[in-house]
Amino acid sequence: MSGAVKKVGLVSSFIATAKPNLQTFVKYAKVELTPPKLSDLPEVKNEISKMIQTARTGRWKNITVKQMLNTLKKF
Numbered sequence: 001m002s003g004a005v006k007k008v009g010l011v012s013s014f015i016a017t018a019k020p021n022l023q024t025f026v027k028y029a030k031v032e033l034t035p036p037k038l039s040d041l042p043e044v045k046n047e048i049s050k051m052i053q054t055a056r057t058g059r060w061k062n063i064t065v066k067q068m069l070n071t072l073k074k075f
């Protein structure tokens with residue numbers, strides 16, 4: 001019986017600890033994980049065409065990691 005009580009206490013302490021982290025995750029997920037809007041599609045098209053042009057010309061060798069991550073973040 002005391003083993004079951006310990007498990008219940010462990011589960012409740014885990015829930016109490018995880019709840020603030022879960023709330024923070026949900027707050028950011030609502031903003032970051034939304035699908036692109038129709039107004040974002042022209043910008044995405046332009047970025048893709050820029051990436052293709054960069055790949056064709058070899059300019060990709062001169063792009064910094066930060067620039068590439070910013071481009072990929074838009075997708």
